[in-house]
Amino acid sequence: MALYNTQQIKIYNSLSGEKEIxxxxxxxxxxxxxxxxxxxSNVHLGNVRTFMSFDMIFRYLKHLxxxxxxxRNITDAGHLENDADVxxxxxxxxxxxEEIEPMEVVQRYTVxxxxxxxxxxxxSPSIEPTATGHIIEQIELIQTIIDNGFAYEVNGSVYFDVHKYNESNEYGILSKRKLEDLIHNTRTLDGQSDKRNPQDFALWKKAEPTHIMRWPSPWSDGFPxxxxxxxxxxxxxxxxxxxIHGGGMDLKFPHHECEIAQNQAAKGQAPVKYWMHANMLELNGARMSKSTGNYINPAELFSGENDIMSKGFSSGVIRxxxxxxxxxxxxxxxNDGLLAAEKGFNRLMEAVKNLQDIKAGDSSxxxxxxxxxxxxDAMNDDFNTPILIAHLFEAVKHINQLKENKATLVLEDLELLNVTLNNFIFDVLGLENSQNFEGETDKLDATIALLIKLRKEARINKDFALSDQIRDELAEVGITLKDSREGTTYSVK
Structure with missing residues (x-):
């Protein structure tokens, strides 16, 4: 029986402003x-966070x-500067x-x-359509909206008639904005004279002579x-x-609001049951922005080649x-947040490794x-990953108790702990796969083994300053050496 029959999810629906079953x-x-x-351009780290949130949601739904x-689409045409119609x-x-073809730009940054x-x-998403691959569908949709009386053509461009739509529908239903307020706050902009009202938005734009990306339509050579x-x-x-329709919080208005209006105007029904919006990623307490220099891209975060972070961080730690x-x-x-996350991530990975060596007992x-x-329960409550992670560290505590023989589990419970821990860490949160983890662990083991050997040689040579230095500097990065009669071992905090 599928898990969704026994697990009931509640999702925060931006449309209602409430958690709904x-x-x-x-x-x-x-x-x-x-x-x-x-x-x-190179993908923005804030966008990465949004896509990661929905990757997690995708994973959990599949898990159930x-x-x-x-x-998840690729926008490769029609997105004008400042999200505007001009x-x-x-x-x-x-x-x-850059003096290259537009599709070279698309290819470079899609890769x-x-x-x-x-x-x-x-x-990977199930389908990743591109805007340029669906021009025919967009032209047909525009014609339907025109036929239904919610759009008009002026000088080769087609605009959605927001005021006409609002007579029988509610423009602003998602963002909770009133058309009257939008009218009051709208200033006259150059290039909008073709519109009946400033609030109207473009469904098709006639291409200027210098505009490279254009397609034929019943109204003009232009773009959607x-x-x-x-x-x-x-x-x-x-x-x-x-x-479910998801995206960043910044897309709620006008992008998603306009999607609702277009679908309602064309199909006569609301397009989406649950609207979900991921929040922003800030950098050191401020909005991430290239213009202010408060910015870091994913490659710089991986490599550490930047002036903001003290080092590079692995993909598992970032996730x-x-x-x-x-x-x-x-x-x-x-930087402090990532360093703390690195320690927590290592503790979690060590617990997964230690669990493999624990034997079943006679009782639980x-x-x-x-x-x-x-x-x-944590994931069912609107995909509450921080609470889930708190419970995963509760499992880390259990594993330490089992390792120190302060607790026991029968085989069935030990297997349940193992399967559940792996399911949530690897399948749902997507932190690492087992193969990658084993490879990274082997490298860490070899590195620490070399340092332990050097420390042992230093002690034999009575170079206690070097011996202590190796021990202390490892401790500073969360690696504790433990000396015993059998030799020296290490643990990662």
């Missing part, structure tokens, strides 16, 4: 769409036995600056995106609006109404750090089934 449209199946990157179709396409601008996510142990792309791709692969906060909370990336003095359900 998760009941997919079709039992046993989940359709999930997440807005992917606009591939005009749901058949999940996870669609200005230059972000990809076209990059191509012009970077995939490489970073692969290094951080992401699962950014908001329209996600509506076309999500509904093509998940249906007119699907279970563990991000999982220590709820996906709905602002997360502050700091620990209640593993209750502990297991607490792990599920």
């Amino acid at each position: 998760f009941e997919p449209i079709t039992k046993g199946y989940v359709g999930m769409y997440v807005c992917g990157p606009t591939v005009y 036995g749901y058949k999940v179709r996870y669609v 200005g230059e396409d972000k990809i076209t601008k990059k191509a012009r600056v 970077d995106f995939h490489n970073v996510l692969q290094k951080l142990n992401f699962l 609006g950014w908001h329209l792309e996600c509506t076309a791709m999500s509904t093509k692969y998940l249906g007119d109404s699907f279970d 563990f750090f991000m999982m220590q906060a709820s996906y709905r909370s602002v997360l502050d990336l700091t 003095t620990l209640n593993i089934k209750d502990w297991q359900q607490k792990c599920y």
Whole structure:
């Protein structure tokens, strides 16, 4: 029997502002769409955090036995500067600056995106559609919205009529913004004279003569609006109404708001049952921004080649750090936070290793089934990874008790502890796979063995200053040496 029959998830739905019991449209199946990157630069670490949150959610739904179709798109056209309807396409601008074809820009940064996510142990989505691969679907969708009376064409561009839509629907239902307030706060901008109202947004833009990326349509040679792309791709692969739509908090308005309006105008129904939004990643307590210099990209975080962090951090440590906060909370990336996460990650990995050497006893003095359900309860409460991690460290405590013969488990409970720990660490949180962990552990063992040998030689030569230095400096990075009659061993805190 699938675990989803015994585990009930509650999801915070941005649409209602409340946690709701998760009941997919079709039992046993989940359709999930997440807005992917606009591939005009190296992937932003804040975006990585958002995608990691939904990778974790994807993993947990699969773990519970749901058949999940996870669609995460690539925006390779139509995303203008400042998320507006005027200005230059972000990809076209990059191509012009670097004097290359726009699709070279797309290829370069799509590869970077995939490489970073692969290094951080992401699962691939079920489908990864591109905006340029779905121009026909977008043109058909625009025509439907026009036919239904919610869009108009002016000088080769097509705009969504927000005021007309709001007569029979609620524009602002997701972001909790009122159209009256938007009207009051809107200033007149150059380039918006074709619109009936400043709040209207582009479904299709006529391309200027200098605009490289363009396609023929019934209205003009041009390109689709950014908001329209996600509506076309999500509904093509998940249906007119699907279970989960995710993205960063910054996309709630106007992007996701416009998606709801487009779908309602075209299909006559709301597109999504549960809207989910991941919160921001800050750097040292401030917004991450290239313009202010308060910025670090994933490659710099891995390598340590930056002026912000004291060293480079492994992909497992970075992922563990991000999982220590709820996906709905602002997360502050700091050097101290990563160093602490590194120690916690190493403790967790050591416990997994130690568990393999523990033998079953004649009785169980620990209640593993209750502990297991607490792990599920944490994840069932809107994917609460920090509480889950707290329970995983409760297991670390149990493993230390078992190792020191202060507790015992019968074989059945020992196997349950082992399976559950591995399921949540590797399958759900996606911290590492066993093969990678063993490889890293072998390297650490060899390195420490060499230092222990050098320390032993120093003591034989009565060079106690060097001997103490090796011991003390290892202790500073969380590695404790233990001397006994049998030799010297080490543990990682």
